[in-house]
Amino acid sequence: MKRPTIADVARRAGVSKGAVSYALNGQPGVSQATRERILAIATEIGFNPNRAARSLSGATADAVGLALCRPARTLGIEPFFMELISGVEAELSARSYALTLQVVADQEAEVAVYRRWWGERRVDGVLVCDLRTDDRRVPVLAELGLPAVVIGGPGGTGGLASVWSDDAAALVETVEYLAALGHRRIARVGGLPALLHTEIRTEAFTRVCRRLGLADAVTVPCDYTGEEGARATRRLLSSAGRPTAVLYDNDVMAIAGLSVAQEMGLAVPGDLSIVAWDDSPLCQLVHPPLTALGRDIPAYGAHAARQLLAVIGGSPAGRVQDETAHLTPRGSTAPPRVG
């Protein structure tokens, strides 16, 4: 029941261990006939090279790390991460890289995980999510020399490679669309203010509203949960001069907002237009279906994984722009009712 080693293959093939290694890795050094015989025997006895041994010799772990720093409940409820992971995974497994996942409590723990992973040679590189302003992780990764790709930006990535999407452009497009429908009072229920992409969106929102001459373009900071989204919506809709359109930084808060509007007797989209950022299938399950800003998240993950493998392979750290989110109008947006 012992798992076969390269020595077992060598013995059965009547060659040296070195020859087996060359044959298996497609290196020159063995004749075509010998190579085929060796491969056939390896397959026959179910040989798989011991990763630890290979890693110890070759110095690559053939694994990539992903540390997620969000509370368990928001991790579960947001389709974003699972979609991202499935895209990352598809790309990695095609090149027989493993994905090592770790959930961490905070940035300090995350940095400790990076140090340990790299020190242990557990991973060859990491994918970094949820970029913050003045992110502590960026200098640490640079100092360690740990190959990394930041999923986010632009900006704030130091010398690290990154894949980013132009959230500012998507936001401007959305606000212009709402303004074209006739909305003059637009509010936003935002994500965690510490995250860089929240800041980018907030700034773009303020700027475009000013440019269009829209009244106080307020952003209420939230934590992506339905509870906070509902509370923020309730507050916005109770205010004098309540908004006629609200833009939410994720789908869960948008759905919560829709519920609040209905509970307060406001018609959507008649009295209130709603736009969700992140176009998951959830947006189409509610009534009315939500107008949403979406893009291909698995492809984004695959893109990031591909770039990380390139960086691990020695490519210079580039900043690659991914697709910009696009607006899909559905039943939750319309011109505001006159009055």
Add this chain to the structure above:
Amino acid sequence: MKRPTIADVARRAGVSKGAVSYALNGQPGVSQATRERILAIATEIGFNPNRAARSLSGATADAVGLALCRPARTLGIEPFFMELISGVEAELSARSYALTLQVVADQEAEVAVYRRWWGERRVDGVLVCDLRTDDRRVPVLAELGLPAVVIGGPGGTGGLASVWSDDAAALVETVEYLAALGHRRIARVGGLPALLHTEIRTEAFTRVCRRLGLADAVTVPCDYTGEEGARATRRLLSSAGRPTAVLYDNDVMAIAGLSVAQEMGLAVPGDLSIVAWDDSPLCQLVHPPLTALGRDIPAYGAHAARQLLAVIGGSPAGRVQDETAHLTPRGSTAPPRVG
């Protein structure tokens, strides 16, 4: 910039590599004073033992594998897996085990992954999800001798360890509750029929409905997506003698069902009661909030991880029962309107 090895620590401490190893691993063989000096030096120079080397000697990978066999879109939309993973992860990282994740297309690919992982010594054990009737993976895992814990059952787990929850009991409790409210026509929108837990639920549903003398207790098989859930609901509600209560096998289908009811002009819960299996935060975001069958999924994952570590450690393969899902009545269930 080279990462320090045990030899560096030994040199600075003026001891042998063996002594460093003993000190680091809490083995006897070094004096207390020497141990402390060695640990201090290791910390000071940022030493982390190379995993590959340790694994090659000690024969353990200190990693656990999880292969997920679901299409990317249902993976993303269902909170279940991410919650499970976060629970698994919490338990593993507390014991400094890594989680290796792989998304696979089908059972064949999954079995291939297990063979490879085990052959490569990439993992010390695996967690198995989505158990099927006559599951191919069970005999393969037994044959390989790969430590495994099946998340599911009861039954169908062969000689493998498992953690399971009594879905049949939860289902019976739910149907009895609906019957007590006065419902006589109850239907069910089920999950993938190939999954064992779907079969267990279907059988329990048929049995309890017969016992209570309820009319044709139909189960419509679906794939957990909102689209199929909506379609099934539309069909059920269009039939003569339409049900007054529907039980859904996941929250996404339940929410889709709620939408369909509203689109068809039926009041929930007046004309139709709805119960969702899986009580995620989504259930409380919609109007009315959904009565749901829930339990602590992260704890379930932690439980499974704990058991897997025990099996890896040599404990006999047990079948451990986890908490049974409990019903939380909310606004989507009520006595049926007379008429």
Add this chain to the structure above:
DNA sequence: CTGAAAGCGCTTACAG
């Protein structure tokens, strides 16, 4: 084209 050997960085009997 092939074989014998060193070495990756640990762990663990085995002597002192």
Add this chain to the structure above:
DNA sequence: CTGAAAGCGCTTACAG
């Protein structure tokens, strides 16, 4: 309590 050495299973120069 400590040191020297073998060995885990690969990869890769280095000789033939």
